[in-house]
Amino acid sequence: MCHDPANLCPACALFGAPVQQSRVEFTPLTLADKQAETTTRIGVGVSRQLNTVEQGRLFFYEAAPSAHYKTFTGVVRGWATGTELAHLIAAMRLITHFGGQKARGLGRAQVQVQQVWLQQNGAWNAHDPQTLLQHLKEASHETL
Numbered sequence: 001m002c003h004d005p006a007n008l009c010p011a012c013a014l015f016g017a018p019v020q021q022s023r024v025e026f027t028p029l030t031l032a033d034k035q036a037e038t039t040t041r042i043g044v045g046v047s048r049q050l051n052t053v054e055q056g057r058l059f060f061y062e063a064a065p066s067a068h069y070k071t072f073t074g075v076v077r078g079w080a081t082g083t084e085l086a087h088l089i090a091a092m093r094l095i096t097h098f099g100g101q102k103a104r105g106l107g108r109a110q111v112q113v114q115q116v117w118l119q120q121n122g123a124w125n126a127h128d129p130q131t132l133l134q135h136l137k138e139a140s141h142e143t144l
Contacts, residue, residue: 014084032071038062086136089113091131117138
């Protein structure tokens with residue numbers, strides 16, 4: 001993490017560092033279908049040294065109920081520039097799984113950014129996420 005507020009890397013400038021507050025916040029993801037309920041799965045902790053079940057290591061976690069409930073919604077809000085938002089959109093496209101139970105048959109994920117709003121001249125204006133990404137690509141080609 002960066003410790004000089006005058007010289008922050010792009011990640012620390014957007015997500016925060018010891019000397020800088022985060023410029024974005026994420027709401028929890030919720031099932032888009034409000035009628036769907038999550039299921040509770042059970043897991044057991046295993047000793048890596050003995051390769052046996054450890055005493056007192058029973059745990060529970062929530063999972064999506066079935067394959068057809070794959071749509072979750074959430075909001076990212078903050079005070080970022082257009083370039084920072086384009087970096088965030090590009091990074092979110094790299095997400096393939098959510099949570100720590102990747103290997104438990106919960107499937108892969110794909111993040112789609114549907115709306116982007118930027119404040120310009122005191123008013124909030126909608127922008128196309130693809131347009132922001134295109135501007136980022138053009139800017140990166142100009143610097144090469």
